[in-house]
Amino acid sequence: MTAPDSEQTRWKNWDHAYLWHPFTQMREWFAEEPLVIERAEGNTLIDSDGNRYFDGVSSLWSNVHGHGRREIVEAIRVQLDAVAHTTMLGLTHVPGTVLAKRLIEAAPPGLERVFYSDSGATAVEIALKMAFEYWQLRGESERTLFVSLAESYHGDTIGAMSVGYSEAFHKRYRPLLFPCLRIAPPHVFRYCRRASPEAALEQALREAEETLRENWKRIAALIVEPLMQGAAGMWAHPVEYVKGLHRLCREYNILFIADEVAVGFGRTGKLFACEHAGVTPDLMCLGKGISGGVLPLAATLATPEIFEAFLGEYEERKTFFHGHTYTGNPLACAAGIASLDLFLKDNTLVQMAPRIELLRDLLRPLSELDHVADIRQWGYMVGIELAEDVPSRRPYPPGQRIGKQVILEARRRGFLLRPLGDVIVLMPPLSTTEEELRRLVAVTAESIQAVTQKSEPRA
Ligand SMILES: *Cc1c(COP(=O)(O)O)cnc(C)c1O
Numbered sequence: 001m002t003a004p005d006s007e008q009t010r011w012k013n014w015d016h017a018y019l020w021h022p023f024t025q026m027r028e029w030f031a032e033e034p035l036v037i038e039r040a041e042g043n044t045l046i047d048s049d050g051n052r053y054f055d056g057v058s059s060l061w062s063n064v065h066g067h068g069r070r071e072i073v074e075a076i077r078v079q080l081d082a083v084a085h086t087t088m089l090g091l092t093h094v095p096g097t098v099l100a101k102r103l104i105e106a107a108p109p110g111l112e113r114v115f116y117s118d119s120g121a122t123a124v125e126i127a128l129k130m131a132f133e134y135w136q137l138r139g140e141s142e143r144t145l146f147v148s149l150a151e152s153y154h155g156d157t158i159g160a161m162s163v164g165y166s167e168a169f170h171k172r173y174r175p176l177l178f179p180c181l182r183i184a185p186p187h188v189f190r191y192c193r194r195a196s197p198e199a200a201l202e203q204a205l206r207e208a209e210e211t212l213r214e215n216w217k218r219i220a221a222l223i224v225e226p227l228m229q230g231a232a233g234m235w236a237h238p239v240e241y242v243k244g245l246h247r248l249c250r251e252y253n254i255l256f257i258a259d260e261v262a263v264g265f266g267r268t269g270k271l272f273a274c275e276h277a278g279v280t281p282d283l284m285c286l287g288k289g290i291s292g293g294v295l296p297l298a299a300t301l302a303t304p305e306i307f308e309a310f311l312g313e314y315e316e317r318k319t320f321f322h323g324h325t326y327t328g329n330p331l332a333c334a335a336g337i338a339s340l341d342l343f344l345k346d347n348t349l350v351q352m353a354p355r356i357e358l359l360r361d362l363l364r365p366l367s368e369l370d371h372v373a374d375i376r377q378w379g380y381m382v383g384i385e386l387a388e389d390v391p392s393r394r395p396y397p398p399g400q401r402i403g404k405q406v407i408l409e410a411r412r413r414g415f416l417l418r419p420l421g422d423v424i425v426l427m428p429p430l431s432t433t434e435e436e437l438r439r440l441v442a443v444t445a446e447s448i449q450a451v452t453q454k455s456e457p458r459a
Contacts, residue, residue, distance in 0.1 A: 008048040011036045035411075040067030043429050043436060045416060053416040056440055057427045060418070061230065061262050062293030065342045066431040072292050075338035079331050088116060088328045095333035102340050103286070103299060106271055110280035111301040115320075116328030120261035120287030121155025123298035124223070127283040128159050129322060130306055131221040131255045137309040137318055147181040147211060147222040147254070150188060153231030154223065154259050154285075163223050166231070168421075181215060183208045187235035191374065191393070197238065205244040212252045221255035221283070222248075226273040227378050230262040233423040234383020236376040242277035255282040255306075261298070262381070265289030265339075266349055266430050269356050269379035282306060292339030293429075297332035348430050355434060356380065362441040369445065371452040382426035384444065386452065396422055402451060409447035415440060424448065 003009065015034045020026060036048040043066050045053045055063060065072070079095060086093050100114040115130075117123055128146065135143035146163050148154070154164030161170050162177040170177070184207060190200035212219065226242045229235040249256040258281035263273035266289065270276055274284070283306065287298040312318035343349065356379050363375050366384060373387035386403065388396045396402040403419030410417050419425060428440060 079334035261287035295332035
């Protein structure tokens with residue numbers, strides 16, 4: 001316990017007095033003592049009372065190489081001494097040019113332009129606006145519709161919510177959102193209708209083809225989170241689904257937008273998820289891990305075909321009229337360069353490969369637990385879905401907050417997680433060691449057991 005008038009207590013009081021937290025029922029928040037993070041070391045966060053916690057969700061899916069990596073800190077420091085911020089409107093700056101070149105060299109071949117912004121949602125808005133305007137510039141202005149996957153998540157701004165509509169989060173904004181064509185990913189068929197993976201894939205692709213065939217003249221683009229629909233609750237797709245959607249987009253001349261905000265920068269075991277499918281999207285959205293997870297930065301990558309549609313004389317008004325004050329902030333770009341350097345220096349993806357398999361092996365026994373309905377994994381992205389009754393897949397009543405109870409158990413054991421409803425998410429930094437992975441999975445299993453056994457009705 002901390003003294004009532006200590007600095008630590010003051011922070012907690014000020015939080016309750018002044019802050020409004022994202023995605024948080026504040027009444028519930030006020031009922032608990034806030035966890036104040038003060039420092040971090042490697043993959044560990046340290047609170048204001050000195051307690052240590054493993055960062056099991058990479059500080060909301062963003063951290064890549066662990067916290068406080070000297071190389072990233074030093075790169076930011078050097079840039080801070082040079083210039084902290086300038087604009088990209090009418091000027092350019094050193095780390096902005098260097099990172100752009102590095103991103104294009106690392107991205108799937110065919111993406112050749114980088115448009116910076118500052119969050120995943122803005123990277124998505126930019127991709128949507130580019131796609132929409134592209135067709136107008138090409139003289140096909142009837143192409144105004146977007147196609148997206150059911151329960152996909154693309155951020156919380158109006159355009160991103162329109163394509164990434166989630167009933168749970170966005171219901172009340174519906175009148176504000178533009179209409180969108182939605183297709184069901186294979187996960188839905190598999191989970192709800194108990195189809196085999198092959199049958200689910202076939203049905204999902206068939207549905208996608210029908211939607212595209214009927215509407216292609218009015219469709220600007222299809223947007224997907226390739227391989228893993230994160231916020232939906234870690235819905236994994238097979239590689240063939242991404243390939244199939246890309247092929248359909250080519251066939252019907254529809255732009256393919258890959259939202260790699262969550263899956264990019266090594267999460268799935270390759271630098272970008274599209275690499276697994278061997279496809280190059282027309283537009284690719286990057287965020288979260290792009291700066292190593294240390295500063296806000298995002299980017300939308302485009303093909304020359306899209307870029308060149310916007311070229312013209314000034315008075316033709318083909319300019320892409322979009323920008324943000326902190327677009328391509330130099331400190332964030334410097335961090336991004338240092339993070340890409342660390343991928344090479346640490347050999348991150350090669351180091352990860354056997355650990356991804358280890359993680360798969362460690363998770364396997366969890367599917368035997370009474371209330372684990374499904375385990376989905378791509379690389380270092382894992383969703384463990386809990387259900388009150390596994391055979392019928394009956395979920396727990398939402399008011400029981402099973403997912404939240406599990407993460408509170410894990411927190412008592414020194415592991416910070418954040419659930420998506422009753423899906424327990426494991427998303428450790430790519431720098432996580434074998435030993436840390438073992439502990440992470442063991443604690444997750446213990447926490448699930450502690451909560452689900454306790455909530456078992458007594459005979
Ligand atoms: C997190 C996320 C976003 C939004 O990024 P923000 O930086 O939170 O705006 C968009 N798309 C996907 C797939 C995400 O996971």
